[in-house]
Amino acid sequence: MGTWIINGSVPVRGQNRLEKKHVLVENGKIAAILDDAAEGAPDTVGHEIIDAAGKLLSAGFIDMHVHLREPGFEYKETIATGTRSAARGGYTTIACMPNTRPVIDKVETVNYVLDKAETEGIVRVLPYGCITKNQLGRELTDFAAMKEAGVVGFTDDGVGVQSAQMMKDAMALAASMNMPVIAHCEDNTLVEGGSFTEGEFARKNGLKGIPNESEAIHVGRDILLAEATGVHYHVCHVSAEQSVRLIRHGKQFGIKVTSEVCPHHLLLSDEDIPGMDPNWKMNPPLRTPKDVEAVIAGLEDGTIDIIVTDHAPHSEEEKARDLQMAPFGIVGFETAFPLLYTKFVRTGRWTLEFLLDRMTSKPAELFGLPWGILEVGRAADLTLVDLETEKAVDPAQFLSKGRNTPFAGWKLYGWPSLTMVAGKTVWSE
Ligand SMILES: NC(=O)N[C@@H](CC(=O)O)C(=O)O
Numbered sequence: 001m002g003t004w005i006i007n008g009s010v011p012v013r014g015q016n017r018l019e020k021k022h023v024l025v026e027n028g029k030i031a032a033i034l035d036d037a038a039e040g041a042p043d044t045v046g047h048e049i050i051d052a053a054g055k056l057l058s059a060g061f062i063d064m065h066v067h068l069r070e071p072g073f074e075y076k077e078t079i080a081t082g083t084r085s086a087a088r089g090g091y092t093t094i095a096c097m098p099n100t101r102p103v104i105d106k107v108e109t110v111n112y113v114l115d116k117a118e119t120e121g122i123v124r125v126l127p128y129g130c131i132t133k134n135q136l137g138r139e140l141t142d143f144a145a146m147k148e149a150g151v152v153g154f155t156d157d158g159v160g161v162q163s164a165q166m167m168k169d170a171m172a173l174a175a176s177m178n179m180p181v182i183a184h185c186e187d188n189t190l191v192e193g194g195s196f197t198e199g200e201f202a203r204k205n206g207l208k209g210i211p212n213e214s215e216a217i218h219v220g221r222d223i224l225l226a227e228a229t230g231v232h233y234h235v236c237h238v239s240a241e242q243s244v245r246l247i248r249h250g251k252q253f254g255i256k257v258t259s260e261v262c263p264h265h266l267l268l269s270d271e272d273i274p275g276m277d278p279n280w281k282m283n284p285p286l287r288t289p290k291d292v293e294a295v296i297a298g299l300e301d302g303t304i305d306i307i308v309t310d311h312a313p314h315s316e317e318e319k320a321r322d323l324q325m326a327p328f329g330i331v332g333f334e335t336a337f338p339l340l341y342t343k344f345v346r347t348g349r350w351t352l353e354f355l356l357d358r359m360t361s362k363p364a365e366l367f368g369l370p371w372g373i374l375e376v377g378r379a380a381d382l383t384l385v386d387l388e389t390e391k392a393v394d395p396a397q398f399l400s401k402g403r404n405t406p407f408a409g410w411k412l413y414g415w416p417s418l419t420m421v422a423g424k425t426v427w428s429e
């Protein structure tokens with residue numbers, strides 16, 4: 001017996017419209033896809049039925065940049081709560097950053113995360129391994145062993161790799177084993193303890209600002225190192241106009257550079273910050289309106305490849321500290337799709353196909369993953385989304401332990417209503 005998901009709305013490639021489809025799920029896989037207009041309704045006798053009438057039917061979303069906090073920071077999030085939050089956001093595959101405690105810099109910790117994900121997680125969890133031991137920037141980790149254990153790439157996310165030589169060595173080693181290097185770009189000598197970007201908000205409030213160059217200098221440096229080593233180099237959470245320019249230039253030269261952007265950097269600038277509120281503090285910081293336009297343009301022209309959340313939960317106690325002491329980061333899973341759908345698709349700027357590609361097939365393509373495409377024979381990782389009901393963002397209802405979001409109260413459309421991983425419904429409204 002299988003399950004027919006009937007009457008789902010699926011974007012038609014190259015046309016800005018949806019068509020009705022019926023999808024048969026059997027043995028965890030997509031066994032058939034019927035086009036209602038051409039083939040009519042399926043014979044569902046003997047099968048379970050999920051009626052997706054009025055709902056968008058998409059391949060499950062893929063998020064290549066998330067923080068699950070386990071091991072070590074279980075008070076912020078666990079693999080159990082983080083994957084539930086992801087499922088509620090429509091995500092079926094997430095790649096988790098290694099800035100845990102201990103950090104994921106050896107096989108035992110990779111295995112710990114994979115075991116936990118298997119027993120307590122409800123979506124697919126792909127761990128990254130650290131570039132340097134303890135993320136201290138001094139000594140490379142054992143890439144070969146961690147690759148063997150199942151990491152999908154190497155990154156010191158949370159901090160930038162300060163030494164160019166260390167980064168070059170990491171890239172050469174990763175390239176030799178056909179693995180990507182994923183970089184949090186931040187030059188520590190240019191940051192000096194700021195909480196917000198150099199811009200209007202910092203100026204008005206007499207705060208030291210974080211300059212765009214602290215990000216872009218690493219982007220430029222690393223693109224040159226990627227050219228020299230031939231590695232697949234992926235830039236984390238692009239926020240600055242200069243970074244977009246450098247990546248665009250690198251791509252024009254045929255250098256293997258790819259990049260990602262977060263919803264908050266597409267939607268908010270420093271001029272939207274209402275006051276000294278740590279829920280508006282994240283790394284990289286919200287930049288100026290000019291930067292926001294640049295990252296949007298970068299995503300639209302393909303300079304920026306994919307959308308990620310950088311889901312970064314922190315406890316209420318931590319975010320209640322004063323600005324300087326509060327940690328950087330905001331949660332992202334449960335608001336990402338509604339935000340982007342409401343602000344870019346419903347407004348007519350993007351097609352639904354454009355948005356979905358950057359949350360499904362493109363991340364899969366970039367990282368060589370077998371998911372992210374609605375196609376017979378693929379794993380049945382699927383998401384249904386209610387495009388018509390307006391609802392306000394209510395952090396109290398998040399499945400994440402984190403409540404740290406600047407989007408509380410925003411009225412949005414596009415709320416996921418059912419998430420399926422390998423044919424199993426892991427979350428439904
Ligand atoms: N983005 C953030 O503001 N914070 C992240 C670290 C990171 O992604 O650099 C975190 O781990 O909290």
Ligand SMILES: [Zn+2]
Pocket residue numbers: 157158159184185236237283284
């Ligand atoms: Zn980072």
Ligand SMILES: [Zn+2]
Pocket residue numbers: 065066067097157158310312
């Ligand atoms: Zn991060």
